Amino acid sequence: MSADALWWTERNFENVPRARWFGIFRRSVKLSEDIPQRLSIPSAILSAPRHVSPSDDNALLSPVSLMISCDLNIPENLISGHTQQDDFVFGSAGLAGILLKEEPAGLKTSKPSHQCLLPQTPKDSFHKDEQAISLPKRLAYLLQPPTDVLLSRIGPLEWPHALFDYQIEGIKTLLSKDALLLTDDMGLGKTIQAIGALRILFLQRRIESCLLIVPASLVGQWRKEIHYWAPELRIATIRGITAERTWQWATPAHIYLTSYETFRSDCTDHSQSPPRRRVWDVVILDEAQKIKNRDVEISRKCKLLNRQRAWALTGTPLENREDDLASILEFVTALKDGESAPRLKPGFELQEIHKSLQLRRKKQDVLPQLPPKIVSQLFLSMNSEQRKYYERAEKEGIIQLKESGESIRIENILALIMKLKQICNFCPIDGGSVKFDDMLERLHILVSEGYRALIFSQFTDSTYGANAIASRLEEYNPLLFIGDLSPIQRDSVIRTFKENRDHKVLILSLRAGGQGLNLQDASYVFHFDRWWNPAVELQAEGRAHRLGQTFPVNVYKYIIEDTIEERIEKILKEKQLLFDDLVDSVSIDLKSKLSSEELFGLFGLVPPEHLKQPKRRAAFTGNYAEMSGMEFEEHLKQLLEQKKWRVETTPVIRDGGVDLIARRDDDIGVEIILYIQCKNHASPVGVDVVRALNGVLPKNAAGIRGVAVCPNGFTADAITFAKDRGITLWDRHHLFELFR
Amino acid sequence: MPIPYHDADEQNDLGIAGYLKILPAQDESGYQAALFLINARGEPIEFTYNRIETPHTFLWRQADIHRHAIRKLTTSLFSLCPKTPRLILCLAEEVSSELFCQDIQLSVPVCRIAPAIKALPYSATEIQDRIEVEEPMNLFWYPGRPPDDSIELKLLHELSTKGLLIEPFERALIGLREVYSD
Numbered sequence: 001m002s003a004d005a006l007w008w009t010e011r012n013f014e015n016v017p018r019a020r021w022f023g024i025f026r027r028s029v030k031l032s033e034d035i036p037q038r039l040s041i042p043s044a045i046l047s048a049p050r051h052v053s054p055s056d057d058n059a060l061l062s063p064v065s066l067m068i069s070c071d072l073n074i075p076e077n078l079i080s081g082h083t084q085q086d087d088f089v090f091g092s093a094g095l096a097g098i099l100l101k102e103e104p105a106g107l108k109t110s111k112p113s114h115q116c117l118l119p120q121t122p123k124d125s126f127h128k129d130e131q132a133i134s135l136p137k138r139l140a141y142l143l144q145p146p147t148d149v150l151l152s153r154i155g156p157l158e159w160p161h162a163l164f165d166y167q168i169e170g171i172k173t174l175l176s177k178d179a180l181l182l183t184d185d186m187g188l189g190k191t192i193q194a195i196g197a198l199r200i201l202f203l204q205r206r207i208e209s210c211l212l213i214v215p216a217s218l219v220g221q222w223r224k225e226i227h228y229w230a231p232e233l234r235i236a237t238i239r240g241i242t243a244e245r246t247w248q249w250a251t252p253a254h255i256y257l258t259s260y261e262t263f264r265s266d267c268t269d270h271s272q273s274p275p276r277r278r279v280w281d282v283v284i285l286d287e288a289q290k291i292k293n294r295d296v297e298i299s300r301k302c303k304l305l306n307r308q309r310a311w312a313l314t315g316t317p318l319e320n321r322e323d324d325l326a327s328i329l330e331f332v333t334a335l336k337d338g339e340s341a342p343r344l345k346p347g348f349e350l351q352e353i354h355k356s357l358q359l360r361r362k363k364q365d366v367l368p369q370l371p372p373k374i375v376s377q378l379f380l381s382m383n384s385e386q387r388k389y390y391e392r393a394e395k396e397g398i399i400q401l402k403e404s405g406e407s408i409r410i411e412n413i414l415a416l417i418m419k420l421k422q423i424c425n426f427c428p429i430d431g432g433s434v435k436f437d438d439m440l441e442r443l444h445i446l447v448s449e450g451y452r453a454l455i456f457s458q459f460t461d462s463t464y465g466a467n468a469i470a471s472r473l474e475e476y477n478p479l480l481f482i483g484d485l486s487p488i489q490r491d492s493v494i495r496t497f498k499e500n501r502d503h504k505v506l507i508l509s510l511r512a513g514g515q516g517l518n519l520q521d522a523s524y525v526f527h528f529d530r531w532w533n534p535a536v537e538l539q540a541e542g543r544a545h546r547l548g549q550t551f552p553v554n555v556y557k558y559i560i561e562d563t564i565e566e567r568i569e570k571i572l573k574e575k576q577l578l579f580d581d582l583v584d585s586v587s588i589d590l591k592s593k594l595s596s597e598e599l600f601g602l603f604g605l606v607p608p609e610h611l612k613q614p615k616r617r618a619a620f621t622g623n624y625a626e627m628s629g630m631e632f633e634e635h636l637k638q639l640l641e642q643k644k645w646r647v648e649t650t651p652v653i654r655d656g657g658v659d660l661i662a663r664r665d666d667d668i669g670v671e672i673i674l675y676i677q678c679k680n681h682a683s684p685v686g687v688d689v690v691r692a693l694n695g696v697l698p699k700n701a702a703g704i705r706g707v708a709v710c711p712n713g714f715t716a717d718a719i720t721f722a723k724d725r726g727i728t729l730w731d732r733h734h735l736f737e738l739f740r
Numbered sequence: 741m742p743i744p745y746h747d748a749d750e751q752n753d754l755g756i757a758g759y760l761k762i763l764p765a766q767d768e769s770g771y772q773a774a775l776f777l778i779n780a781r782g783e784p785i786e787f788t789y790n791r792i793e794t795p796h797t798f799l800w801r802q803a804d805i806h807r808h809a810i811r812k813l814t815t816s817l818f819s820l821c822p823k824t825p826r827l828i829l830c831l832a833e834e835v836s837s838e839l840f841c842q843d844i845q846l847s848v849p850v851c852r853i854a855p856a857i858k859a860l861p862y863s864a865t866e867i868q869d870r871i872e873v874e875e876p877m878n879l880f881w882y883p884g885r886p887p888d889d890s891i892e893l894k895l896l897h898e899l900s901t902k903g904l905l906i907e908p909f910e911r912a913l914i915g916l917r918e919v920y921s922d
Contacts, residue, residue, distance in 0.1 A: 006824075006847065007824045007825075007846060007847040007848055008815075008818045008844055008845065008846045008847070009844070009845045009846075010811075010815050010843070010844055010845075011842065011843060011844065011845050012842055012843055031770075031792050031793060031794055031795075031805075031808065031809055031812060032770075032792065032793040033790065033791075033792045033793075033812055033813070033816060034790050034791050034792070035790070036788055036789065036790035036816045036817055036819070036820045037788070037789055037790070037820075037919075038786060038787070038788040038789075038820045038821070038822075039786070039787045039788075040785070040786055040822075135918070135919065138918055139787060139915055139918060139919070140784075142911070142914050142915060142918055143776070143784040143787055143911050143914075143915055144783075144784065145782040145783070145904075145907075145911075146907070146911070149782065149902075149903055149904070149907060152903060154901060154902055154903060155782070155902055155903055156780075156781040156782040156783070156902050156904065157781075
């Protein structure tokens with residue numbers, strides 16, 4: 001018994017079975033016992049020292065500080081536990097062997113492959129054969145929590161959202177196959193499945209390194225998704241100038257994330273070029289159609305990589321393009337050092353290989369599992385020309401603001417915000433747009449799958465807005481629905497879109513197209529630019545996502561990284577103003593959402609004294625029950641006028657009509673009109689009242705919103721009806737939030 | 741950045757649970773056993789294993805030999821285990837009540853687990869409890885059921901809600917088969 005074993009004690013030592021033989025003597029039983037063995041399994045640590053990741057958890061410091069950090073912290077950084085620094089560069093599976101202290105020091109064991117983990121392999125001893133896996137390693141692998149438990153929402157791993165069954169199936173397929181071509185329909189979560197599989201592979205110590213090659217515009221998006229779904233994984237993002245990329249390739253990380261262009265530059269014919277000098281446990285290509293042409297350089301270089309596993313993700317259907325398929329499938333194969341990628345030719349054999357390596361689910365296959373609406377935020381990085389122009393405009397704008405001194409107004413800030421928003425859409429110099437490029441790729445895929453899309457933009461002009469988008473999407477016969485159209489023209493556009501499926505895309509200005517339209521024919525919605533108003537965006541999405549829609553609606557919202565869009569998004573998110581149903585302002589008035597300090601702070605400025613936010617007055621705590629109907633109307637009118645609305649009271653007509661009409665101009669000078677019905681009822685208002693309001697609202701009139709107000713709320717039917725018709729409902733809580 | 745398990749710090753404080761797995765050798769020559777320690781997240785911490793051969797003669801009662809063998813196996817595993825678990829879990833159909841009620845005294849609670857549908861004997865000194873996971877399970881505590889606000893019970897609750905009440909026994913079985921398969 002060890003000296004520390006105070007938690008257990010043996011008792012009744014005399015209770016050893018004794019045989020009585022002919023009543024003469026008693027013989028104790030002797031049992032042959034092995035020597036017990038113990039295996040300590042190092043924890044799956046994925047901790048990183050804080051000083052390697054100062055503000056951005058995945059950002060890396062300069063080479064000098066990184067080297068210092070690495071000297072001190074490499075052994076603790078990695079899933080491999082205690083390792084020597086040199087081992088990192090090679091990333092070999094020998095690292096895993098060093099984990100387990102039973103291994104002789106300095107031992108170089110081979111990579112544990114799947115095949116070697118079967119019980120048939122020799123055990124309990126070290127073998128010089130490269131394929132042998134020692135018992136400690138096998139046990140360390142086998143004793144990890146099983147995949148089903150790890151993927152379960154109630155399991156030990158935290159998943160930010162529950163995974164759909166088909167996604168769990170996808171992850172399990174990725175885990176079980178060295179090579180896979182994942183071609184699910186767009187919007188089904190190929191990214192999530194790949195990240196989920198990586199997470200489990202790393203946790204189960206089946207892999208140590210992953211190379212992820214994606215389109216340049218999606219590098220930021222992938223970083224965010226990995227950070228969201230597998231925050232414990234360390235990412236090295238390979239980008240920037242050559243000198244920076246050199247140490248980025250050498251940085252300890254689980255996932256090395258880079259773009260096709262950067263990879264093409266860094267992967268040379270020399271076998272010691274950074275991407276080629278190690279055997280990657282996993283290589284993943286996103287938008288793998290980039291290598292469909294085997295004769296282009298990027299395609300050839302991807303196939304040079306030494307890899308244990310190869311996954312290719314693409315939403316582009318490939319069944320009818322055998323040449324494209326052949327090139328992609330040449331990548332989707334494990335490749336050891338010295339081997340060359342097989343050359344595949346169109347034909348029966350290719351089809352058979354394709355069948356065995358592809359996992360494809362269409363939306364209709366998994367329809368019952370999908371929610372009615374799937375919203376994705378897409379974070380994109382600008383290309384260099386657009387970025388240059390944006391930064392220049394921002395700098396010049398800030399200089400102008402500073403030069404204004406005390407005469408600066410909030411409108412100046414808003415004007416700069418608007419200008420920068422426009423540049424985020426399109427570069428005015430060369431018309432380049434990373435948003436448009438991404439959207440075009442997605443349109444290409446979804447149209448080829450037979451779907452149609454709505455595109456919303458705040459702007460309508462031909463440089464930054466709806467007209468600019470339409471002019472670039474001629475191949476999809478776009479239709480345009482903007483405020484300039486007459487009512488007859490609008491009806492014609494909508495009818496044409498519904499009746500003629502040759503029109504794949506309908507482009508709408510958010511103001512004109514955000515309400516009252518039934519556009520269930522489209523199942524993809526793109527918010528080309530954000531309005532930062534959940535109600536308005538919801539209303540826009542509601543054109544497609546409504547009764548009669550047969551497919552889940554995929555909504556994509558674009559945000560450009562390191563721009564005003566991202567900064568505002570962040571502030572509003574922190575203030576819960578993007579998702580809070582209570583904030584149902586009908587305008588895009590940033591002034592009402594952000595304080596002066598916050599608005600000026602977007603550009604590192606401080607508001608002058610006269611613009612600093614006054615202290616908020618105490619919220620109204622009056623008792624609505626004590627007010628008569630007229631008093632309630634008058635009270636609401638005063639509240640609206642405090643918020644700079646021009647309010648008129650309509651004549652008293654007892655027909656359930658409109659009580660107040662409120663008008664105001666929004667940031668871009670467009671008039672907003674609210675038709676308000678006030679019901680100070682003791683119980684929740686029913687659907688009849690909302691229906692009556694809907695009946696009196698002018699149809700297809702831009703900028704007009706119906707608002708029903710009742711402090712005691714609304715019935716479920718009333719809420720559903722209102723939501724479907726785009727009518728806003730204000731109850732006591734809304735009034736409190738809106739007017740405090 | 742550490743794995744973002746739910747309430748990671750709290751889970752670390754919950755400590756580790758020891759799963760004692762005992763099974764007869766496949767050739768009936770004796771018994772194999774493992775003490776599998778996991779933390780509240782289900783991560784494996786320690787795996788200690790051993791086996792014992794038992795004679796097949798008429799000289800001793802098989803029940804006595806079984807009891808003696810299990811005791812020796814268990815003490816050999818405990819003697820090597822460097823960490824003190826918060827509680828020991830075992831399957832009632834593999835471990836009889838005498839082992840911990842009479843033969844080995846522990847300073848941590850022991851919980852023998854059995855499906856409610858099975859009729860299994862238990863000692864009068866054990867406290868019976870019940871838990872609903874995927875199916876109702878009977879728990880037999882010795883020396884007593886930990887209080888509701890105790891760390892031991894919190895640990896058990898954490899493990900059971902994450903599907904880790906019975907599953908680790910399966911992993912321990914896989915480990916034993918890997919070690920002792922021919």
